[in-house]
Amino acid sequence: MTKAMTGAKMVVQALVDQGVDVVFGYPGGAVLPIYDEIFQQNHIQHVLVRHEQGAVHAAEGYARSTGKLGVALVTSGPGATNAVTGLTDALLDSIPILVLTGQVPTFMIGSDAFQEADTVGITRPCTKHNWLVKDTDDLARTIHEACHVATAGRPGPVLVDIPKDVQFATGTYTTKQARKSHYSPQVKGDITSITDLVKAMETAKRPLFYTGGGVVNSGDAATQLLRELVAATNFPITSTLMGLGCYPASGDNWLGMLGMHGLYEANMAMHDCDLMINIGARFDDRITGVIEKFSPHSKKAHIDIDPSSINKVIQVDIPIVGDIAHVLEDLLKVWKSRGRKTNTEGVSNWWDTINEWRKLDCLKFTQTGKIIKPQYALSRLEELTKKYDRYITTEVGQHQMWAAQYLGFENPNRWMTSGGLGTMGYGTPASIGVQMAHRESLVINVAGEASWLMNMQEMGTAMQYKLPVKQFILNNERLGMVRQWQELLHGERYSSSWSESLPDFVKLAEAFGAKGIICSDPDDLDDAIMEMITYDGPVIFDCLVEKHENCFPMIPSGKAHNDMILGENADTANAIQGAGGALV
């Protein structure tokens, strides 16, 4: 079915056809025709953010918590450039989002017109793909294609730049079905490689599953199959920051998160394993530590839908390109057909070793005195909220790592954090995106006061759309992670790493019309958290915590997994030496 309509109407029609129900955006001159169409329809709800960066992070939060495409709509020039951080964030964390940007009319492109920027040029390296549409007849097809590219294969951000005259002009609408595309990444894994992996699993004495965000992206089937595989083999499992929740934190085989601030047992297992099965992770430098000393004795298998992830950082022995769900299904079939074998005795001894490591209790802390330890605050938050239908977003820094360590996730899509890019200011808008998708759920943004200030304007959005997001701010009046590195690497010279002239967060909340809660006494913490949870509306929770607490365990840069700084009384002097100092 083809129909004549204006470009602006096509945009709305294409989004409706794609099943989009929420668009986060900010209007401006170059997108006025699209906003005019949005005004005249009831299919798509538009959420007016307070800054374009917020629109993109909100779309990310929406996408990550639903498994669907997130959509943002911004104007040309500054609207587009403000979207760049969110696009890059989505690229590094493989989040499917579509950003629509207005552009100056085609006949003015290249003339340095008002609010003109080379949007496709600027966003080329930070999108999976982008398009400038110069003809209204191409517009609908391009938006359908963009939605396909964003969600197919390894997901990512796409951008469609639409000049204003293309929005006004009338053209022929192309349906979703009429889209022609050669882009179709391989989803089935090579069966020979899968069989090789099964053979390795049958004999391995010290096997380990190392899972990542790819499992979340692959969908619910992947999660189910992963859990079945872990239960059937009794292999231990660890996950990256991005993959938390795919295997339940309460599961018997769960070792906790691995990596720079991962758990002792998880990192030791990575170092000492003889078979590492990477499922949808990418050997990020936060995970590997120094490459030369990374898991020296293991055979490594890597399942990933993106061929470029394989052998990029770590050379692997069994590469399998394919979608996690498809590969795990075949893997289970082959393993079962070969008689469900594992090296039971070896694996049992391996568990004995792991249980010894677990005894160290690397997340142990002691809450004494009248100052709240951040670990205590998060332990209490976990205890008091875990029964709820709960979604967590975070900002970036120490609080993010503590949240990953002390909060437990039973399911995927419940944990929204900026992993690859490490974008401070992600959490507040992301929490808004999550709450838009899950109106009745408890959505908490675990934040540091410094990160939180970066996109605090979005509290206005939360108020306007009655989104009861809880902003749980661990306030140490420091840029905690920066300060920690300065302590470890720069002789405790705390250059610009404290938050001076902080606002009164309770008054700030009231200024927005939200509820403000301040808590500084550990004895009051439970009541204060309950007050936050039960309040029907947005809350800014100012939790005053220990100012110089360090986040441990930590693999210092330049060190191996079995060379961690641990616990409460760790010796942090000269922890980072030599070439490690140059790493971030």
Place this chain on the structure above:
Amino acid sequence: MSALNIKKGATSHSAYNLKAGYDDTVERHTLAILVENEPGTLARVIGLFAGRGYNIESLTVAETDHHGHLSRITIVTSGTPQVIEQIKAQLGRIVPVHKVNDLTVEGPSVERELALFKVAGKGDARIEAVRLADIFRANVVDSTLESFVFEVVGTSEKIDAFGELMRPLGLTEVVRTGIAALSRGA
């Protein structure tokens, strides 16, 4: 390195199976990349090389299939086997890229380059230039009483060699097209 010399560590049947591990010998590879001829595609390919710090030794591009709207980019690049494999995988990720072929490892191939040399001179040097051009089967495509423009087609090595010979004879300007390459056989 000749195109026929397949180095250890790079395999023709696999995009990623590098048994050689951290081989640090730098190889020169010729890649043929079939792309959709749409605005920005070349920028994507070049941006990938610039952004990830890969080398481009030579680059040639033109539309080769007018109906299919496809262009063929020929890139000569260099790097360790691991880097070369990564370059191919990264190119494969670009949405308008249809196909990436590594002509250096996928069997024998032919490589040709065209160059124009402007040589200015009088007397014996001028005669010598024409004589050498004849040996190289170069064509004279422009001449004045004091200059020639020679057109040479061949491998990059042949063009390098011709340039070296012309230098003392009054070479004033050179332009090269970059390498065009095709696999041998059907």
